[in-house]
Amino acid sequence: MWGMSVIVKKITQLMCALIFVYGIYIITHGHLTPGGGFAGGALVAGAFILLILANGSEYVRLKKQEEGSSMMESAALIAALVLASSGLIAGSMVFFNNFLPAGIPGQLASGGVIPFFNIFIGIKVAAALLTIFLALVIYREDISK
Amino acid sequence: MELMLAVILGFMIIAAIYAIHAKDLLSAIIAQGFVGYGLVICFLLLRAPDIALVQIVVETITLIFMVAVVLDSTRKELDVQVDRKQYRIAGLSVLFMLVLLFYFNRIIAPLDGFGEHSMRMAEAYAEGAGQTGAINLVAGVLWDFRGYDTLGEAVVLFAAAIGVVTIFRLTGKN
Structure with a gap:
C-alpha cells in the first residue's frame, strides 16, 4: 500500500497523537462526560487508520497488525464478560452487578465497575474497526498480487 | 426547534429516496452520508451529545469504507429485470406483512395509548x-x-x- 504526499504525511504525524489522546480521554472520562467506550474506541481506531492511509505499510507488517488487533478484540470482549460475571460471585448474585464502591460522584475514580467496562469496550471497538479496515486492505493486496 | 427538526427530517427523507433510486452509486453514497450527518444534527437538537459523537465518528469511517469500495469496483448500478415470478413473491410477502401487522395490532392493544408514556x-x-x-x-x-x-x-x-x-x-x- 503506497503512502501519500509529504504534506499529508507531516500533517498526519502532527494530528495523529492529538486524536489518539482525545480518544483515550473520551474513554477514561466516559462516566463523567458525554462519550464512553464506543465513541472513544472509534476515535482511537480512526487515529490508526489515518496513520496507515497516509504513510502506507508493507504487506508483512499489515498481516502482523491484523493478527494483533483481532487478538486484542477477543481479549477485551472476554475481559468485559469476566468482569460482568464476576458480579455473580461478589455481593448479590446478579449478572452485571456493580460490586465496587461507588466513590465520590464527579471524581475520576468513581462509579464502581463502570469505568472498567468503558475501557474494555473502548479497546474492543478500536480493535474491531481496525481489524475490519486491515482485512479490506489485505484483501486488496492479495488480489493485486 | 420542532420546525427545524421537521425541515431536516424532510431533507433526510428526500436524500434517502434519492439514495435508493440513484443510477450512480457514488452519488447514492453521498446522499446516504447526508442522511447520516442530518441525523447528527437531529441528535444535537434533541440534546443527546453522546449519540451525536458516536454517530459522527462511525458515519465518517463507514463513508470512507463505502467510497473506497465503490471507487475500487463499479460506479454503475445493475439493471434488474423483473419477471412474473418476482411479482408473485412480492404479493406473498405483502400478504405475510399484513398478517404480521394484524397480530402486532392485537399485541400492542393492552399498552398505553399513543402519546401517553x-x-x-x-x-x-x-x-x-x-x-x-x-x-x-x-x-x-x-x-x-x-x-x-x-x-x-x-x-x-x-x-x-x-x-x-x-x-x-x-x-x-x-
Whole structure:
C-alpha cells in the first residue's frame, strides 16, 4: 500500500497523537462526560487508520497488525464478560452487578465497575474497526498480487 | 426547534429516496452520508451529545469504507429485470406483512395509548442512576441497569469484524 504526499504525511504525524489522546480521554472520562467506550474506541481506531492511509505499510507488517488487533478484540470482549460475571460471585448474585464502591460522584475514580467496562469496550471497538479496515486492505493486496 | 427538526427530517427523507433510486452509486453514497450527518444534527437538537459523537465518528469511517469500495469496483448500478415470478413473491410477502401487522395490532392493544408514556421504568432509572456513583447518568444506565443491551451491541460489532475477516480471506489456513 503506497503512502501519500509529504504534506499529508507531516500533517498526519502532527494530528495523529492529538486524536489518539482525545480518544483515550473520551474513554477514561466516559462516566463523567458525554462519550464512553464506543465513541472513544472509534476515535482511537480512526487515529490508526489515518496513520496507515497516509504513510502506507508493507504487506508483512499489515498481516502482523491484523493478527494483533483481532487478538486484542477477543481479549477485551472476554475481559468485559469476566468482569460482568464476576458480579455473580461478589455481593448479590446478579449478572452485571456493580460490586465496587461507588466513590465520590464527579471524581475520576468513581462509579464502581463502570469505568472498567468503558475501557474494555473502548479497546474492543478500536480493535474491531481496525481489524475490519486491515482485512479490506489485505484483501486488496492479495488480489493485486 | 420542532420546525427545524421537521425541515431536516424532510431533507433526510428526500436524500434517502434519492439514495435508493440513484443510477450512480457514488452519488447514492453521498446522499446516504447526508442522511447520516442530518441525523447528527437531529441528535444535537434533541440534546443527546453522546449519540451525536458516536454517530459522527462511525458515519465518517463507514463513508470512507463505502467510497473506497465503490471507487475500487463499479460506479454503475445493475439493471434488474423483473419477471412474473418476482411479482408473485412480492404479493406473498405483502400478504405475510399484513398478517404480521394484524397480530402486532392485537399485541400492542393492552399498552398505553399513543402519546401517553408509561413512566414506571424511567422513574426507576432516574432515582437509581445516582446510586451508581457515575455523574454521567447515561453511562450509569448503559453499564448497570441495561448491561445486557450494551453487551449485545458489543457482540454485534464482534460478529461483524469476524465476518469481514472470514469473507475477505483469499489464502485459507487449510
